[in-house]
């Protein structure tokens with residue numbers, strides 16, 4: 401039992417639990433108030449067989465969405481805790497700027513709820529940040545989520561499996577081809593980690609899944625290195641309708 405958990409009642413007395421999004425009083429640390437839970441958009445069914453993109457109610461569950469039909473993705477599924485909206489954006493920003501451990505725990509719990517059974521052979525790998533960005537921010541928020549997700553699910557955290565070899569510009573506003581060009585050669589499996597890759601089944605973790613270009617670059621290089629299965633797990637998935645909002649937030 402962690403120190404903090406052993407002293408929870410005391411902690412609650414000294415710091416009454418508050419909703420991290422709106423500041424309302426709540427009953428226990430590490431959650432949200434009922435109103436903010438209600439503001440999160442949890443993706444459901446019907447949805448795309450390949451990527452779980454939610455469909456309008458009149459499209460049959462398990463059909464393929466237009467993007468998957470047009471350009472079959474290399475990943476083996478997307479597990480998104482929420483769809484990107486104002487409420488999930490606030491949590492993403494809170495993870496970047498606030499009490500990151502308790503936010504990461506809450507967000508990882510929501511991601512975990514969307515994953516199939518995970519055992520200890522499953523590698524949990526964050527989308528890498530370039531070291532310049534890590535220096536500037538102090539940490540990689542995807543790695544924080546991956547660490548908590550491994551703790552919750554029992555998967556094996558491999559925080560440095562992937563590396564960013566060069567910094568990439570913000571991809572917001574770029575077309576598909578330009579994004580691919582910007583990312584070419586930017587992401588690689590770290591030398592010394594290649595032996596772990598044969599037939600590996602991987603959960604690739606990111607906080608926000610925007611255009612999918614970065615995660616697709618990660619998936620491609622994981623599969624080239626021998627991974628047999630890569631599922632993308634993210635906290636907030638941006639669907640095309642919300643792309644503009646996400647680009648403004650970058």
Ligand SMILES: [Zn+2]
Pocket residue numbers: 419420421422423424432433434435436437
């Ligand atoms: Zn709230």
Ligand SMILES: [Zn+2]
Pocket residue numbers: 448449450451452453464465466467468469
């Ligand atoms: Zn799809």
